[in-house]
Amino acid sequence: MATPRYVEQNAFGLASCDDRGAIAFDSEIAPLADGGIVRDPKSDELIPAPAGTIEYVLPGRTPLTSIGPIAGRNTLAVALPAGYTRLLLPAYAARRDAPPLPLFGYTFACAVGERLHVAAMRTDESEIWQPRAFAAGELEATVERRLARDPANRILRQVALCSLEYGCFTAQNVFLECGEAALPVSPTCNARCIGCISEQEADAGIQSPQARIAEETAATELAAVAIHHLERVEDGIVSFGQGCEGEPLLRSITIARAIEAIRHGRANGTINLNTNGSQPRALERCIDAGLDAVRISLNSFRPRVYAAYYRPAGYDLGDVLESIRLAIARGLRVSLNLLTHPGVTDDEEEIAVMERFLRASPVSMVQTRTLNIDPAVYFEAVGRPKAVIGMRNAIERIRQRARVGNFTHTH
Ligand code: SF4
Numbered sequence: 181m182a183t184p185r186y187v188e189q190n191a192f193g194l195a196s197c198d199d200r201g202a203i204a205f206d207s208e209i210a211p212l213a214d215g216g217i218v219r220d221p222k223s224d225e226l227i228p229a230p231a232g233t234i235e236y237v238l239p240g241r242t243p244l245t246s247i248g249p250i251a252g253r254n255t256l257a258v259a260l261p262a263g264y265t266r267l268l269l270p271a272y273a274a275r276r277d278a279p280p281l282p283l284f285g286y287t288f289a290c291a292v293g294e295r296l297h298v299a300a301m302r303t304d305e306s307e308i309w310q311p312r313a314f315a316a317g318e319l320e321a322t323v324e325r326r327l328a329r330d331p332a333n334r335i336l337r338q339v340a341l342c343s344l345e346y347g348c349f350t351a352q353n354v355f356l357e358c359g360e361a362a363l364p365v366s367p368t369c370n371a372r373c374i375g376c377i378s379e380q381e382a383d384a385g386i387q388s389p390q391a392r393i394a395e396e397t398a399a400t401e402l403a404a405v406a407i408h409h410l411e412r413v414e415d416g417i418v419s420f421g422q423g424c425e426g427e428p429l430l431r432s433i434t435i436a437r438a439i440e441a442i443r444h445g446r447a448n449g450t451i452n453l454n455t456n457g458s459q460p461r462a463l464e465r466c467i468d469a470g471l472d473a474v475r476i477s478l479n480s481f482r483p484r485v486y487a488a489y490y491r492p493a494g495y496d497l498g499d500v501l502e503s504i505r506l507a508i509a510r511g512l513r514v515s516l517n518l519l520t521h522p523g524v525t526d527d528e529e530e531i532a533v534m535e536r537f538l539r540a541s542p543v544s545m546v547q548t549r550t551l552n553i554d555p556a557v558y559f560e561a562v563g564r565p566k567a568v569i570g571m572r573n574a575i576e577r578i579r580q581r582a583r584v585g586n587f588t589h590t591h
Pocket residue numbers: 369370371372373375376377378379425426427456490
């Protein structure tokens with residue numbers, strides 16, 4: 181990985197927006213950032229904005245700076261492309277009429293000379309996840325051709341929607357016949373995550389970016405899509421548990437049957453499960469059937485912080501940690517999908533608990549996923565920290581215990 185070039189400490193200025201969204205740089209004003217505690221950004225936390233960075237105006241939110249809030253300006257934030265992890269949040273004062281923010285990974289940004297810089301670090305170099313560009317109608321035609329071959333398969337219809345409407349990479353991979361392919365399976369969930377991307381509660385005031393699948397698909401449909409993929413992608417990955425569904429372990433009997441059918445047809449590739457890890461016995465059923473790898477999601481190793489975000493029904497963090505230990509003991513490739521957020525992931529207490537767990541239960545990889553949520557909503561739910569070590573330090577500490585990345589790799 182290339183040696184990052186850091187900017188001079190006092191070389192960065194405020195980048196903010198007017199009400200029409202026009203961005204302006206002001207090198208005379210030093211912006212503040214939010215790392216759970218509002219402070220000056222450090223030079224080793226900033227990199228030039230990478231290709232694929234998306235800029236957002238945060239309506240009704242006044243940027244905080246070393247000389248106080250700047251009236252008449254709106255806070256600028258960015259969303260990072262795949263392969264990067266956020267280190268700092270934008271710092272702002274929300275005005276009374278500020279609308280709720282949709283589910284994006286709001287990241288601090290500022291000006292360095294004439295160039296936008298962002299608070300991020302590269303955490304995965306996988307090429308297959310770089311932004312994709314299709315010629316007009318190219319993806320639609322590829323999807324149509326495949327659907328015509330198996331019109332009754334409800335999985336194919338679901339991932340067609342996810343490919344064309346949501347731009348989901350693992351759904352597109354089903355049609356592009358490469359990498360990791362999506363196998364959504366569960367319309368229900370036993371958690372109510374505040375930042376759920378497939379279902380938001382009526383009083384949340386925001387829409388979920390995706391509609392949750394409505395039907396319980398069959399093992400035969402799942403196996404057919406998986407076998408087709410592994411026939412064409414020697415080291416392919418087929419993954420149960422996608423953004424458009426609930427919790428796959430609630431359908432572990434169907435998943436186990438699908439895995440048996442897949443392994444009856446194909447010996448190659450990786451059968452993976454993305455899950456909240458809530459039911460160790462259900463996971464065991466999938467492992468007995470032939471599961472190869474599992475990625476378990478969590479936002480914290482502290483029971484209070486986990487419960488405040490996941491709002492679990494009928495399970496708790498203890499069950500999730502038991503699932504991780506079970507999968508390690510059964511020899512699976514185990515990844516954690518760590519939902520990262522400055523001020524929570526790098527809280528001194530969090531780091532201590534996480535290191536204790538990873539020392540006793542070493543996993544193959546920790547995927548540092550930037551949590552997509554309104555920071556004010558998240559801090560209201562889990563609380564702000566007393567002391568933090570900084571996200572860059574937190575990621576380096578994780579690296580001492582496990583490989584860090586952002587995607588499920590074949591090796
Ligand atoms: S575990 Fe997944 S599907 Fe369930 S509420 Fe959380 S984000 Fe949504």
